[in-house]
Amino acid sequence: MNIVTFLEMAASADPGRVALGTGTTYADLLAATSRLAGQWAGAPPAVAYAAVGTPALPVALFAAAWTGRPFVPVSYRLADEPLRALLGGQAPAVLLAEGRPAEVAATVDGLQIIAPDEALAATGQAPEPVQDPDLPCVLLHTSGTTAAPKVAVLRHRHLTSYVLGSVDFLSAGPDEATLISVPPYHIAGIAGLLTALYAGRRIVQLPNFEAAEWVRLAREQRITHAMVVPTMLARIVAVLEEAGGGLPYLRHLSYGGGRMPAPVIEQALRLLPHVGFVNAYGLTETSSSIAVLGPEDHRQALTSGDPAIRRRLGSVGRPLPTVEIVVRDSDGKEAERGELWVRGPQVSGEYAHGALTDADGWFRTRDGGWIDEDGYVFVEGRLDDVIVRGGENLSPGEIEDALISHPDVAEAAVYGIPDDQWGEAVAAAVVLRPGAAPGAEDLRSWVGERLRSSRVPAHIVFRDALPRNDLGKLLRQQLKGMI
Numbered sequence: 001m002n003i004v005t006f007l008e009m010a011a012s013a014d015p016g017r018v019a020l021g022t023g024t025t026y027a028d029l030l031a032a033t034s035r036l037a038g039q040w041a042g043a044p045p046a047v048a049y050a051a052v053g054t055p056a057l058p059v060a061l062f063a064a065a066w067t068g069r070p071f072v073p074v075s076y077r078l079a080d081e082p083l084r085a086l087l088g089g090q091a092p093a094v095l096l097a098e099g100r101p102a103e104v105a106a107t108v109d110g111l112q113i114i115a116p117d118e119a120l121a122a123t124g125q126a127p128e129p130v131q132d133p134d135l136p137c138v139l140l141h142t143s144g145t146t147a148a149p150k151v152a153v154l155r156h157r158h159l160t161s162y163v164l165g166s167v168d169f170l171s172a173g174p175d176e177a178t179l180i181s182v183p184p185y186h187i188a189g190i191a192g193l194l195t196a197l198y199a200g201r202r203i204v205q206l207p208n209f210e211a212a213e214w215v216r217l218a219r220e221q222r223i224t225h226a227m228v229v230p231t232m233l234a235r236i237v238a239v240l241e242e243a244g245g246g247l248p249y250l251r252h253l254s255y256g257g258g259r260m261p262a263p264v265i266e267q268a269l270r271l272l273p274h275v276g277f278v279n280a281y282g283l284t285e286t287s288s289s290i291a292v293l294g295p296e297d298h299r300q301a302l303t304s305g306d307p308a309i310r311r312r313l314g315s316v317g318r319p320l321p322t323v324e325i326v327v328r329d330s331d332g333k334e335a336e337r338g339e340l341w342v343r344g345p346q347v348s349g350e351y352a353h354g355a356l357t358d359a360d361g362w363f364r365t366r367d368g369g370w371i372d373e374d375g376y377v378f379v380e381g382r383l384d385d386v387i388v389r390g391g392e393n394l395s396p397g398e399i400e401d402a403l404i405s406h407p408d409v410a411e412a413a414v415y416g417i418p419d420d421q422w423g424e425a426v427a428a429a430v431v432l433r434p435g436a437a438p439g440a441e442d443l444r445s446w447v448g449e450r451l452r453s454s455r456v457p458a459h460i461v462f463r464d465a466l467p468r469n470d471l472g473k474l475l476r477q478q479l480k481g482m483i
Contacts, residue, residue, distance in 0.1 A: 037066035038124025046093035050101040052207035056116035068130035073184040133157040151352035161345035162287040172201035178225040181206040191288035211235035229257035231472030256280040281316030293317030387416035408436035428457040
């Protein structure tokens with residue numbers, strides 16, 4: 001199956017249903033896709049996209065799939081040289097871009113550059129769609145927070161498996177609308193687009209995230225569903241706390257793409273008690289979510305007096321029905337605590353240089369974690385981020401939660417630094433709230449009252465901001481070595 005099949009099904013079943021914005025129907029979207037696919041009959045063998053999310057995004061994505069070409073979204077926010085390098089690695093290709101990204105692309109050989117609006121104005125006549133499920137559908141550059149980005153290969157069979165296992169066809173009501181503010185080069189931006197279209201939910205695009213604008217658009221467009229990354233939710237919560245008004249139409253808010261600080265999700269649950277929150281854990285290489293913590297899990301964990309249930313708020317939930325997740329030690333043997341491995345039909349585990357799944361289809365996530373007796377998965381962070389102090393593995397996340405719970409702390413990042421006695425010592429970079437001025441010793445005492453002494457930061461530095469990539473993901477490796 002090709003992902004174009006989803007669009008054809010929707011356009012056949014309900015051609016007049018609005019798919020994008022306030023007026024683009026499924027019939028309109030299919031027609032625009034067909035015209036662009038026809039125009040690309042003799043074009044280069046790949047389609048790259050270096051622009052914000054506009055109606056041209058789904059048209060280009062489906063037109064690429066129609067013609068059997070891989071779709072390659074790249075970050076338009078990259079500096080000139082990294083952007084030039086990524087684009088050069090995909091040439092020869094058609095590139096949808098404008099502004100600075102188009103100017104940079106003009107210096108790269110082998111790129112046929114068109115503006116997004118030009119793609120929407122195409123007039124070609126398309127042949128029958130290519131229907132090979134093994135063809136590469138989307139090529140995504142991994143975030144590269146601990147190493148240089150790699151190109152993950154998601155084939156049609158991976159993405160169609162994810163969509164079919166996640167939502168039911170045209171299951172959305174006529175009043176439902178989803179707000180997509182995650183950029184196109186993030187797996188959640190692609191997966192969210194596909195699942196919303198297959199479910200029949202109207203899509204509203206926010207090209208560049210800004211919390212106040214997100215809140216305004218959610219209210220104006222009567223948004224019922226949305227997905228955000230943790231830093232987005234923290235900023236949305238701050239806007240709601242300051243301005244009030246709530247999000248009266250919102251029913252379902254999923255979050256993922258990074259670790260969610262416990263104080264942030266707890267406050268969001270209290271501010272928006274009518275909203276069903278979902279924590280979705282996945283990777284680029286797994287075609288998006290592989291485990292989810294559902295709305296009822298959130299509500300039970302927030303109000304329960306049972307510590308085992310309460311701690312589930314810090315989990316990523318249970319694996320999807322089509323996915324298996326196990327924990328293995330450094331020797332590859334199953335263990336109570338160690339590295340999370342995953343397999344299932346949506347799991348690619350493939351990069352441009354080759355596949356990294358084992359003979360049985362298992363893919364190493366490089367995330368440390370464990371699974372409780374009820375099947376809830378707990379992610380402790382990237383294995384490279386775990387602090388080994390005197391032979392004890394410490395999770396930065398629980399120490400960060402303790403720091404963030406201090407009323408004067410806005411953000412915190414915990415990491416290990418070399419120590420002659422313990423091997424590694426706990427260090428923390430802290431961003432204070434405006435006007436706050438607690439000392440390092442005050443924060444150490446605060447953590448010591450809540451966690452074991454081995455988890456108290458030996459070194460605390462105060463910073464104006466934490467280093468993050470353009471998706472808001474913490475660049476913890478940049479902090480290592482700082483005291």
